[in-house]
Every structure is written in C-alpha cells, then in structure tokens.
Amino acid sequence: MKLTPEEQAMLAGEQGPVRQWAIRHQMAVGAFFDAEDFVAVSQAHIMADTESLGDSGVSWLEELVAQPGARLAVPTITDPRGLDLATYRRLKQTEAMASLEARASKAFEALGVLMTNTCINYQTVLPAVCGEHLAMGDTGVTIYVNSVMGAHSNFEGGPSALAAGLTGRTPRYGYHLPQHRRGTRHFELTRRPRDLADWGALGGIVGRIANSYWEVPVISGLETSPTSDELKHLGTAMASFGSVALFHIPGITPEAATVSDAFQGAAAPKPVTVGADEFARFYEGYAQAGEKVDVVVFGAPQLSIVEMQQLANLLDGRTVHEGTTLLVTTSPEVKHSADRMGLTGRIEAAGGIVASGICFYQSYAREMGEANGWHRLLTNSAKLVNIIGGYGYQPSLGTTEQCVESAIAGRMR
Numbered sequence: 001m002k003l004t005p006e007e008q009a010m011l012a013g014e015q016g017p018v019r020q021w022a023i024r025h026q027m028a029v030g031a032f033f034d035a036e037d038f039v040a041v042s043q044a045h046i047m048a049d050t051e052s053l054g055d056s057g058v059s060w061l062e063e064l065v066a067q068p069g070a071r072l073a074v075p076t077i078t079d080p081r082g083l084d085l086a087t088y089r090r091l092k093q094t095e096a097m098a099s100l101e102a103r104a105s106k107a108f109e110a111l112g113v114l115m116t117n118t119c120i121n122y123q124t125v126l127p128a129v130c131g132e133h134l135a136m137g138d139t140g141v142t143i144y145v146n147s148v149m150g151a152h153s154n155f156e157g158g159p160s161a162l163a164a165g166l167t168g169r170t171p172r173y174g175y176h177l178p179q180h181r182r183g184t185r186h187f188e189l190t191r192r193p194r195d196l197a198d199w200g201a202l203g204g205i206v207g208r209i210a211n212s213y214w215e216v217p218v219i220s221g222l223e224t225s226p227t228s229d230e231l232k233h234l235g236t237a238m239a240s241f242g243s244v245a246l247f248h249i250p251g252i253t254p255e256a257a258t259v260s261d262a263f264q265g266a267a268a269p270k271p272v273t274v275g276a277d278e279f280a281r282f283y284e285g286y287a288q289a290g291e292k293v294d295v296v297v298f299g300a301p302q303l304s305i306v307e308m309q310q311l312a313n314l315l316d317g318r319t320v321h322e323g324t325t326l327l328v329t330t331s332p333e334v335k336h337s338a339d340r341m342g343l344t345g346r347i348e349a350a351g352g353i354v355a356s357g358i359c360f361y362q363s364y365a366r367e368m369g370e371a372n373g374w375h376r377l378l379t380n381s382a383k384l385v386n387i388i389g390g391y392g393y394q395p396s397l398g399t400t401e402q403c404v405e406s407a408i409a410g411r412m413r
Helices: 005-011 017-032 050-065 095-111 139-147 158-167 196-210 228-242 276-284 305-315 332-341 343-349 365-372 382-391 400-409
Strands: 038-040 044-046 076-078 169-171 185-189 217-220 272-274 295-303 325-330 353-356 376-379 394-397
Touching: 005 017, 017 158, 017 169, 044 158, 050 095, 076 158, 139 228, 158 169, 185 196, 196 217, 196 228, 196 272, 196 276, 196 382, 196 394, 196 400, 228 295, 228 382, 272 276, 295 305, 295 382, 295 400, 305 325, 305 332, 305 343, 305 400, 325 332, 332 343, 332 353, 343 353, 365 382, 376 382, 376 400, 382 394
Parallel strands: 044 076, 185 217, 185 272, 295 325, 295 376, 325 353, 376 394
Antiparallel strands: 038 169
C-alpha cells in the first residue's frame, strides 16, 4: 500500500506501539481487499460488546490502554453495550457480566472513546454528511449512513474500527470507491409498507434476494419519502438478511435522483416486483398466532424518541400480562429525553422495562432466555427475528400495535 509520511511514521513506531499495531492491522486488511492506499476518516464507531469480547478481549483492551501513546486520532463512539447497569438485575443478568462490562467501559474511556452505546448514532449523536468518509462498526449504522446520508463506509470489524479511531484512516476499498456504489439489482415496490415491521420485511425480502455485500439494490416505486425510522428498519433488515451495505431509492436517497443515476448511467436491469404476496409470505415464515408469548422486544435497532412516544401512547392505561415481559431498548441520549418527557414513566407504568444503551441480541440473549424462561419472542424488528433464533428463541414478527396487544394479552394476536 502507498503510505504518506505520517503513515510511514506510524508504521515505524514513531507515534507509539499502539498506533503501530493499528496501522499494521489496517495494512493487512487493505492487502486482503487490494486497497492501494488509505482514506482519512472523520469518525469511527466500535461494535465491541462484552458478550463478543469475553474476558480475553477485555484483557487485550486493558493491555492496549496500558501502553504509551494509546490515544485516539479522531472522535470514536461505541455501539450498544452488553448490559445496562440500571436494569441488568431485573433481566437476570449476572454480576460477572456487570463486572466485565465495567472493565471494558473503563478501558474504552481511557483510550478517549465516547461511550455513546448506540446503534442509532445517525439519529442521536453526530449525523454523517454526504461524501464524508467514516469507519462504522455496526451493519445497520453502515447501511444507513451510506444509503440515506450518502456518506462512505464499509462494515468495520471491532479491531478495524478501533484501528481507524487510532490512526484516523481506513483502507480505501469497497464503498469508499465510487465504482462500488453503483446499483446492481433493481426492485419495484407495488405496495407501500404500512408499519415499521413492514419496512423491515421489505429489507428482509430484498436482502435475501441480493444476498451479497457487493450487491447494491435499487428500490423504485415509492412516491413519497419514508421517515427516518422507516428507513432505519429497512436498512437494518437488509443488512441482516443479505449483508447489504448500500441501497438507493430514486428521488429519495442522495446518490439517486433518478433510476439512471442509481445505476450511474448504465441500463437498469429488469426489476423484481415486491408486493402484497411477497409481504404475506415473509410474515408467514414467522407467524405463530394464538401461542403464549414470553417476551416482547422493541429494539435492534434502538428506538428513537418518536418511537418511544408511539409506544407510550399505545400502552397508556393498560397493563402488560403477568406472564409476559415487555422490553424496550434505546440509546442513552433518547433515554434521558424520554425520562424528561415522561415517556419512560408511562411505559414502565404499564409494566414495561426500558433499558438504556443495549441491544437485545448483544446482551447475553441466550443466558437471559434461560434465566427467565423465555422461549417465544415477538418483535416488530425484522432484523431481530432473523438473528435471535440462533440464541434459542422461536421468533415472530408483528406490527408495533400487534406487539403491544400481544404483550397485554400474553398471547400472539
């Protein structure tokens, strides 16, 4: 790889052993992807929950922090953590989990990492701008900033995102290059999604067909713009079901004023039609009407302040069934605002649990399920139903209203 004088200094160890490790790591990643050089990034986002890190990963972080020069070069933030220290006992997470979380947070803070603990940083912390180069470590974050904001990022693994924060650059490959941002598949929507779960279902349908990190779906047929929350559920599901990192919606997303623009002037392929039948088949794959529901989860992605208000409105004056747990996850910033506005209190008055800074499947989901006797899970997140089966759950997908009604009844509605 071609190195600038500053990068050569990092490689030589002139800026300390930590940046030397970081640039070596990034050069190995760059060599794998045939990157010719590096691109400067303005921020990094680390996905490093303690369930994934384990004791060995946290120990490695602590050893890194103890070395000279262990400081970040650009603003660096975190994805959701393993647990919320305010609610973990109610969820039957253990003291050992809490201790590991405290150690990891202390190590990150020593590096200068901002503990935002969120997968919706584009809604809460520092929204990206068109053309900005980033090193984002969460798939849902990456697809949103690439597609909706026109920024440039690849999916960065935990060590790679940390390395980007330490060096202020990342290998120039993939979605940092204009040629990889060209549309490759065409989908025509004939029925507009009506609920957040529908937007997630659309993402699941498109993701399954695309089924590749290097495919860039183009979705036409939308006459009016979706909301930020709708695009959030669309993108997180598309990334989960298909490893997709970028999509275009002509007339809505910034790099696709027209279908022709989305394909960078090339002829658009014959579109795959997505309508009522495709939505129905998707939902049928997760339908379990009438069965007892153990836990209803709103999260993955974390809820915005608007979603918190919608949920509080649906729960006002009602009580969650004694045999069902209703869990809501959001970012610390949104949680603070929801507390101030009384939304948290309204949700909890109905029997819900509002957890800050976590994501369900990154929070020892299997252990929580075993400790609480949870088996049947209901959510309005298509991303979560795609993931959570691997943790021992039987997941079902429902609209926001269906999830609330089922939580009240204790059974799938």
